[in-house]
Amino acid sequence: MREVDVAVIGAGPAGLFAAYYAGFRGLSVAVIDALPEPGGQVTAMYPEKLILDVAGFPAIKGRDLVANLVAQAAPFGPQYLLGNRAEKLAYADGRPVLGLAGGEQLSCGAIVVTGGLGSFSPRPLPCADGAPGSGIVYFVTEPTELTGRDVLIVGGGDSAFDWALALQPLARSVTLVHRREKFRAHASTVARVLSLPVRVVVNAEVTRLIGEGTVTGAEVTVRGGATETLPVDTVVAALGFTADLGPLAEWGLRLDRRHILVDSAMATNLPRVFAAGDITEYPGKVRLIATGFGEAATAVNNAAVAIDPSAHLFPGHSSDAG
Numbered sequence: 001m002r003e004v005d006v007a008v009i010g011a012g013p014a015g016l017f018a019a020y021y022a023g024f025r026g027l028s029v030a031v032i033d034a035l036p037e038p039g040g041q042v043t044a045m046y047p048e049k050l051i052l053d054v055a056g057f058p059a060i061k062g063r064d065l066v067a068n069l070v071a072q073a074a075p076f077g078p079q080y081l082l083g084n085r086a087e088k089l090a091y092a093d094g095r096p097v098l099g100l101a102g103g104e105q106l107s108c109g110a111i112v113v114t115g116g117l118g119s120f121s122p123r124p125l126p127c128a129d130g131a132p133g134s135g136i137v138y139f140v141t142e143p144t145e146l147t148g149r150d151v152l153i154v155g156g157g158d159s160a161f162d163w164a165l166a167l168q169p170l171a172r173s174v175t176l177v178h179r180r181e182k183f184r185a186h187a188s189t190v191a192r193v194l195s196l197p198v199r200v201v202v203n204a205e206v207t208r209l210i211g212e213g214t215v216t217g218a219e220v221t222v223r224g225g226a227t228e229t230l231p232v233d234t235v236v237a238a239l240g241f242t243a244d245l246g247p248l249a250e251w252g253l254r255l256d257r258r259h260i261l262v263d264s265a266m267a268t269n270l271p272r273v274f275a276a277g278d279i280t281e282y283p284g285k286v287r288l289i290a291t292g293f294g295e296a297a298t299a300v301n302n303a304a305v306a307i308d309p310s311a312h313l314f315p316g317h318s319s320d321a322g
Contacts, residue, residue: 004030004079006303007098007108009086009248012040014277014292015114016069021300022112023076025315027307030079030106032086032098034246037141039066040115041278042289044122044139044241045159048166049189055290065289087247089270096272110303113248113260113268113275114296125154125237127206135215136235140167148172150231152218154206155238161185163236164193175199175230177206177220209235245279256281266299272306274299 006022008015011033022029037043039062042051047063054060060068081100088099089111098106122138139159140146143166151171153160156178162185168174176193181202183190194200203223210217215235221227245258254261254269259281266274276295278287285291304311 001097001105001107002030003107004028005109005307006030006300007032007086007096007106007111008078009033009098009111009113010040010115010277010279011035011038011080011082012114012277012292013042013065013069013289014296015040015112016066016073017293018112018114018276018296018300019078020069020073020076021297022303023073023078024318025300025304027109027300027304028079029073029076030081030108032081032084032100032106034083034085036083037139038070038080038082039063041241042066046162047139048143048162049158051289053288053290085246089251089273091271094271096270108272109307110272110274112266112296112299112303113273113279114277114292115245115248115279122237122241123239125206125235125239127208128237134213135211135233136209136237138237140236143167143170146171146234149233151175151234151236152177152206152230152232153236153238154178155240156180156183156185157238157240158185158189159240160236160238161189161193163238164198165189165196167236168193168196168198173199173231175201175220175232177201177204179203179205179223206235264298265302266295267302272303274303 005027006029008018008031011031019029019031042062050059085101086098087101090097096108096111147170149171150173151167153163153176164176204220206218207221208219209215218230218232219227260275262275262280266276276299277292301313305313
Protein backbone atom coordinates (compact mmCIF):
# COMPACT_ATOMS: atom_id res chain seq x y z
CA MET A 1 0.00 0.00 0.00
CA ARG A 2 1.39 3.37 -1.02
CA GLU A 3 1.20 6.24 1.48
CA VAL A 4 0.76 9.93 0.73
CA ASP A 5 -0.11 12.97 2.83
CA VAL A 6 -2.75 14.38 0.47
CA ALA A 7 -4.57 12.64 -2.36
CA VAL A 8 -6.10 15.10 -4.82
CA ILE A 9 -8.92 13.56 -6.85
CA GLY A 10 -9.20 15.53 -10.07
CA ALA A 11 -6.42 17.11 -12.15
CA GLY A 12 -8.31 20.19 -13.30
CA PRO A 13 -7.14 23.72 -12.41
CA ALA A 14 -8.35 23.51 -8.79
CA GLY A 15 -6.71 20.11 -8.35
CA LEU A 16 -3.41 21.25 -9.85
CA PHE A 17 -3.35 24.31 -7.60
CA ALA A 18 -4.15 22.08 -4.61
CA ALA A 19 -1.13 19.94 -5.58
CA TYR A 20 1.06 23.06 -5.59
CA TYR A 21 -0.30 24.34 -2.30
CA ALA A 22 0.07 20.98 -0.53
CA GLY A 23 3.66 20.82 -1.77
CA PHE A 24 4.25 24.37 -0.54
CA ARG A 25 3.08 23.18 2.89
CA GLY A 26 5.61 20.34 2.79
CA LEU A 27 3.04 17.61 2.18
CA SER A 28 3.49 14.74 -0.27
CA VAL A 29 0.81 14.66 -2.97
CA ALA A 30 -0.77 12.23 -5.40
CA VAL A 31 -3.08 13.57 -8.12
CA ILE A 32 -5.63 11.11 -9.50
CA ASP A 33 -7.70 11.63 -12.65
CA ALA A 34 -9.60 9.38 -15.01
CA LEU A 35 -8.39 11.38 -18.02
CA PRO A 36 -4.92 10.61 -19.42
CA GLU A 37 -3.80 14.26 -19.38
CA PRO A 38 -3.86 16.91 -16.62
CA GLY A 39 -6.24 19.82 -17.01
CA GLY A 40 -9.65 18.20 -16.56
CA GLN A 41 -12.48 19.95 -18.37
CA VAL A 42 -10.15 22.68 -19.67
CA THR A 43 -7.92 20.21 -21.52
CA ALA A 44 -10.80 18.03 -22.64
CA MET A 45 -13.15 20.71 -23.93
CA TYR A 46 -11.48 24.06 -24.58
CA PRO A 47 -7.67 23.90 -24.52
CA GLU A 48 -7.27 26.55 -27.22
CA LYS A 49 -9.95 28.93 -25.97
CA LEU A 50 -8.89 32.14 -24.24
CA ILE A 51 -9.86 32.33 -20.57
CA LEU A 52 -10.46 35.92 -19.50
CA ASP A 53 -11.33 35.72 -15.78
CA VAL A 54 -8.18 34.35 -14.13
CA ALA A 55 -6.54 36.99 -11.93
CA GLY A 56 -3.28 38.33 -13.29
CA PHE A 57 -3.87 37.11 -16.85
CA PRO A 58 -5.78 39.49 -19.15
CA ALA A 59 -6.19 36.45 -21.42
CA ILE A 60 -4.66 33.00 -21.34
CA LYS A 61 -5.32 29.86 -23.39
CA GLY A 62 -6.69 26.93 -21.45
CA ARG A 63 -3.72 24.81 -22.51
CA ASP A 64 -1.24 27.43 -21.27
CA LEU A 65 -3.03 27.83 -17.94
CA VAL A 66 -2.80 24.07 -17.35
CA ALA A 67 0.89 24.02 -18.34
CA ASN A 68 1.61 26.87 -15.91
CA LEU A 69 -0.21 25.10 -13.08
CA VAL A 70 1.73 21.88 -13.71
CA ALA A 71 4.99 23.86 -13.75
CA GLN A 72 4.01 25.65 -10.53
CA ALA A 73 3.53 22.33 -8.70
CA ALA A 74 6.54 20.58 -10.31
CA PRO A 75 9.21 21.66 -7.77
CA PHE A 76 7.32 19.72 -5.09
CA GLY A 77 7.23 16.47 -7.08
CA PRO A 78 3.54 15.49 -7.04
CA GLN A 79 2.77 11.96 -8.23
CA TYR A 80 0.33 11.91 -11.16
CA LEU A 81 -1.89 8.83 -11.33
CA LEU A 82 -3.61 9.66 -14.62
CA GLY A 83 -5.90 7.40 -16.59
CA ASN A 84 -6.93 6.02 -13.21
CA ARG A 85 -9.93 6.47 -10.97
CA ALA A 86 -10.57 6.55 -7.23
CA GLU A 87 -13.30 3.95 -6.69
CA LYS A 88 -13.52 2.94 -3.04
CA LEU A 89 -13.05 4.75 0.26
CA ALA A 90 -12.32 3.02 3.55
CA TYR A 91 -10.56 3.98 6.78
CA ALA A 92 -7.65 2.30 8.59
CA ASP A 93 -6.36 3.69 11.88
CA GLY A 94 -8.27 6.89 11.19
CA ARG A 95 -6.63 7.45 7.79
CA PRO A 96 -8.60 7.38 4.54
CA VAL A 97 -7.65 4.53 2.23
CA LEU A 98 -8.45 4.93 -1.47
CA GLY A 99 -9.00 1.91 -3.68
CA LEU A 100 -8.01 2.77 -7.25
CA ALA A 101 -9.44 1.26 -10.41
CA GLY A 102 -6.24 -0.66 -11.11
CA GLY A 103 -6.42 -2.39 -7.74
CA GLU A 104 -3.81 -0.25 -5.98
CA GLN A 105 -4.56 1.09 -2.50
CA LEU A 106 -3.47 4.53 -1.35
CA SER A 107 -3.29 5.40 2.36
CA CYS A 108 -3.88 9.15 2.74
CA GLY A 109 -3.50 11.68 5.49
CA ALA A 110 -6.37 13.53 3.85
CA ILE A 111 -8.27 13.68 0.57
CA VAL A 112 -9.16 16.78 -1.45
CA VAL A 113 -11.82 16.12 -4.10
CA THR A 114 -11.53 18.60 -6.99
CA GLY A 115 -13.33 16.57 -9.62
CA GLY A 116 -15.09 19.47 -11.34
CA LEU A 117 -18.35 18.05 -12.61
CA GLY A 118 -17.22 14.52 -11.85
CA SER A 119 -15.56 11.88 -13.99
CA PHE A 120 -15.46 12.73 -17.71
CA SER A 121 -16.10 10.15 -20.41
CA PRO A 122 -16.09 11.14 -24.09
CA ARG A 123 -19.27 10.56 -26.05
CA PRO A 124 -18.35 7.87 -28.56
CA LEU A 125 -18.43 8.35 -32.30
CA PRO A 126 -21.31 6.11 -33.46
CA CYS A 127 -19.45 4.73 -36.47
CA ALA A 128 -16.29 3.97 -34.45
CA ASP A 129 -17.40 0.43 -33.54
CA GLY A 130 -15.39 -1.94 -35.69
CA ALA A 131 -13.41 0.98 -37.15
CA PRO A 132 -9.62 1.02 -37.53
CA GLY A 133 -7.95 1.21 -34.12
CA SER A 134 -5.62 4.13 -34.83
CA GLY A 135 -6.51 7.62 -35.99
CA ILE A 136 -9.56 8.34 -33.80
CA VAL A 137 -9.02 10.80 -30.93
CA TYR A 138 -11.39 12.51 -28.54
CA PHE A 139 -9.10 15.40 -27.73
CA VAL A 140 -5.78 16.48 -29.20
CA THR A 141 -2.88 16.32 -26.78
CA GLU A 142 -0.39 17.99 -29.13
CA PRO A 143 -1.71 19.87 -32.21
CA THR A 144 1.67 19.92 -33.95
CA GLU A 145 1.49 16.11 -34.29
CA LEU A 146 -1.27 16.67 -36.87
CA THR A 147 0.88 18.87 -39.10
CA GLY A 148 0.36 17.98 -42.75
CA ARG A 149 -2.53 15.60 -42.10
CA ASP A 150 -6.07 15.45 -43.42
CA VAL A 151 -8.20 16.02 -40.32
CA LEU A 152 -11.91 15.37 -39.93
CA ILE A 153 -13.60 17.02 -36.94
CA VAL A 154 -17.01 15.73 -35.88
CA GLY A 155 -19.18 18.02 -33.75
CA GLY A 156 -20.73 21.46 -33.57
CA GLY A 157 -19.80 22.75 -30.14
CA ASP A 158 -17.04 24.98 -28.79
CA SER A 159 -14.42 22.23 -28.69
CA ALA A 160 -15.04 21.25 -32.34
CA PHE A 161 -14.62 24.83 -33.54
CA ASP A 162 -11.67 25.46 -31.22
CA TRP A 163 -9.89 22.48 -32.76
CA ALA A 164 -10.74 23.73 -36.24
CA LEU A 165 -9.11 27.08 -35.43
CA ALA A 166 -6.05 25.45 -33.87
CA LEU A 167 -5.47 22.82 -36.54
CA GLN A 168 -6.23 24.77 -39.72
CA PRO A 169 -2.78 26.43 -39.88
CA LEU A 170 -1.08 23.05 -39.33
CA ALA A 171 -3.08 20.40 -41.14
CA ARG A 172 -3.13 19.77 -44.89
CA SER A 173 -6.93 19.94 -44.77
CA VAL A 174 -9.59 20.35 -42.10
CA THR A 175 -13.19 19.28 -42.59
CA LEU A 176 -15.84 19.79 -39.91
CA VAL A 177 -18.99 17.67 -40.03
CA HIS A 178 -22.08 18.43 -37.93
CA ARG A 179 -25.41 16.64 -37.95
CA ARG A 180 -27.39 19.88 -37.64
CA GLU A 181 -27.42 23.20 -39.46
CA LYS A 182 -27.08 25.24 -36.26
CA PHE A 183 -24.01 25.13 -34.03
CA ARG A 184 -23.66 25.20 -30.24
CA ALA A 185 -20.32 26.98 -30.44
CA HIS A 186 -19.96 30.69 -29.73
CA ALA A 187 -21.05 32.75 -32.75
CA SER A 188 -17.75 34.65 -33.00
CA THR A 189 -15.77 31.40 -33.07
CA VAL A 190 -18.05 29.99 -35.77
CA ALA A 191 -17.58 33.14 -37.83
CA ARG A 192 -13.78 32.88 -37.57
CA VAL A 193 -13.80 29.25 -38.73
CA LEU A 194 -16.14 30.03 -41.64
CA SER A 195 -13.69 32.70 -42.78
CA LEU A 196 -10.87 30.15 -43.02
CA PRO A 197 -10.22 27.44 -45.63
CA VAL A 198 -12.06 24.91 -43.47
CA ARG A 199 -14.75 22.86 -45.16
CA VAL A 200 -17.91 22.76 -43.02
CA VAL A 201 -20.53 20.12 -43.88
CA VAL A 202 -23.87 20.44 -42.07
CA ASN A 203 -26.89 18.15 -41.79
CA ALA A 204 -24.46 15.29 -42.25
CA GLU A 205 -22.97 12.34 -40.38
CA VAL A 206 -19.85 10.24 -40.62
CA THR A 207 -21.31 6.87 -41.55
CA ARG A 208 -18.17 4.79 -41.99
CA LEU A 209 -14.45 4.96 -41.32
CA ILE A 210 -12.13 3.32 -43.84
CA GLY A 211 -8.75 1.71 -43.30
CA GLU A 212 -6.99 -1.32 -41.90
CA GLY A 213 -5.29 -0.67 -38.58
CA THR A 214 -5.39 3.08 -39.08
CA VAL A 215 -7.90 5.51 -40.58
CA THR A 216 -7.31 6.41 -44.23
CA GLY A 217 -10.73 7.77 -45.16
CA ALA A 218 -14.28 8.47 -44.05
CA GLU A 219 -17.70 8.29 -45.64
CA VAL A 220 -19.84 11.38 -44.95
CA THR A 221 -23.54 11.19 -45.73
CA VAL A 222 -25.62 14.35 -46.07
CA ARG A 223 -29.20 13.96 -44.83
CA GLY A 224 -31.38 13.20 -47.84
CA GLY A 225 -28.36 13.40 -50.11
CA ALA A 226 -25.33 11.55 -51.39
CA THR A 227 -22.45 9.89 -49.58
CA GLU A 228 -18.95 11.26 -50.17
CA THR A 229 -15.65 9.58 -49.33
CA LEU A 230 -12.98 11.89 -47.91
CA PRO A 231 -9.26 11.22 -47.42
CA VAL A 232 -8.69 11.33 -43.64
CA ASP A 233 -5.65 10.62 -41.46
CA THR A 234 -7.14 11.69 -38.12
CA VAL A 235 -10.71 11.91 -36.83
CA VAL A 236 -11.28 14.27 -33.90
CA ALA A 237 -14.54 13.21 -32.26
CA ALA A 238 -15.52 16.45 -30.50
CA LEU A 239 -18.94 15.24 -29.42
CA GLY A 240 -18.68 16.36 -25.83
CA PHE A 241 -18.24 14.48 -22.59
CA THR A 242 -20.63 12.98 -20.09
CA ALA A 243 -19.89 13.68 -16.44
CA ASP A 244 -21.03 11.99 -13.27
CA LEU A 245 -19.76 11.45 -9.75
CA GLY A 246 -19.20 7.78 -10.47
CA PRO A 247 -18.02 5.79 -7.43
CA LEU A 248 -17.84 8.97 -5.30
CA ALA A 249 -21.63 8.89 -5.13
CA GLU A 250 -21.36 5.67 -3.10
CA TRP A 251 -18.95 6.98 -0.48
CA GLY A 252 -21.58 8.45 1.82
CA LEU A 253 -20.81 12.08 1.03
CA ARG A 254 -23.62 14.57 1.61
CA LEU A 255 -24.69 15.63 -1.85
CA ASP A 256 -26.87 18.23 -3.53
CA ARG A 257 -27.60 16.48 -6.81
CA ARG A 258 -24.16 16.09 -8.42
CA HIS A 259 -22.37 18.44 -6.02
CA ILE A 260 -20.61 17.75 -2.71
CA LEU A 261 -21.80 19.83 0.23
CA VAL A 262 -18.96 21.50 2.16
CA ASP A 263 -18.61 23.97 5.02
CA SER A 264 -16.45 27.11 5.16
CA ALA A 265 -13.35 24.95 5.71
CA MET A 266 -14.14 23.02 2.51
CA ALA A 267 -14.72 19.99 4.73
CA THR A 268 -17.25 17.35 3.75
CA ASN A 269 -19.24 15.25 6.20
CA LEU A 270 -16.58 12.51 6.03
CA PRO A 271 -13.46 12.63 8.24
CA ARG A 272 -10.38 14.04 6.51
CA VAL A 273 -12.20 14.41 3.20
CA PHE A 274 -12.30 17.93 1.76
CA ALA A 275 -13.48 19.26 -1.59
CA ALA A 276 -12.89 22.33 -3.77
CA GLY A 277 -13.84 23.69 -7.17
CA ASP A 278 -16.91 23.16 -9.32
CA ILE A 279 -17.82 19.90 -7.60
CA THR A 280 -18.68 21.70 -4.33
CA GLU A 281 -21.88 23.34 -3.15
CA TYR A 282 -22.51 25.82 -0.34
CA PRO A 283 -24.65 28.97 0.06
CA GLY A 284 -23.50 31.64 -2.39
CA LYS A 285 -21.32 29.26 -4.43
CA VAL A 286 -19.92 30.77 -7.66
CA ARG A 287 -18.44 28.32 -10.16
CA LEU A 288 -15.34 30.03 -11.55
CA ILE A 289 -11.77 28.82 -11.96
CA ALA A 290 -10.69 31.78 -9.84
CA THR A 291 -13.02 30.70 -7.02
CA GLY A 292 -11.70 27.14 -7.22
CA PHE A 293 -8.13 28.31 -6.61
CA GLY A 294 -9.10 29.94 -3.31
CA GLU A 295 -11.17 26.93 -2.27
CA ALA A 296 -8.23 24.62 -3.03
CA ALA A 297 -5.92 26.62 -0.76
CA THR A 298 -8.55 26.63 1.99
CA ALA A 299 -9.07 22.87 1.66
CA VAL A 300 -5.34 22.09 1.79
CA ASN A 301 -4.70 24.34 4.79
CA ASN A 302 -7.51 22.70 6.73
CA ALA A 303 -6.36 19.26 5.59
CA ALA A 304 -2.87 20.04 6.93
CA VAL A 305 -4.37 20.65 10.39
CA ALA A 306 -6.45 17.48 10.16
CA ILE A 307 -3.25 15.53 9.40
CA ASP A 308 -1.22 17.26 12.13
CA PRO A 309 -3.28 19.12 14.77
CA SER A 310 -0.14 21.03 15.84
CA ALA A 311 0.21 22.57 12.38
CA HIS A 312 -0.85 26.16 11.80
CA LEU A 313 -3.94 26.74 9.69
CA PHE A 314 -2.25 29.70 7.98
CA PRO A 315 1.31 28.81 6.93
CA GLY A 316 2.35 32.35 6.02
CA HIS A 317 2.66 33.92 2.60
CA SER A 318 4.63 32.17 -0.13
CA SER A 319 6.54 35.42 -0.63
CA ASP A 320 7.96 34.94 2.87
CA ALA A 321 9.64 31.65 1.87
CA GLY A 322 12.56 33.39 0.17
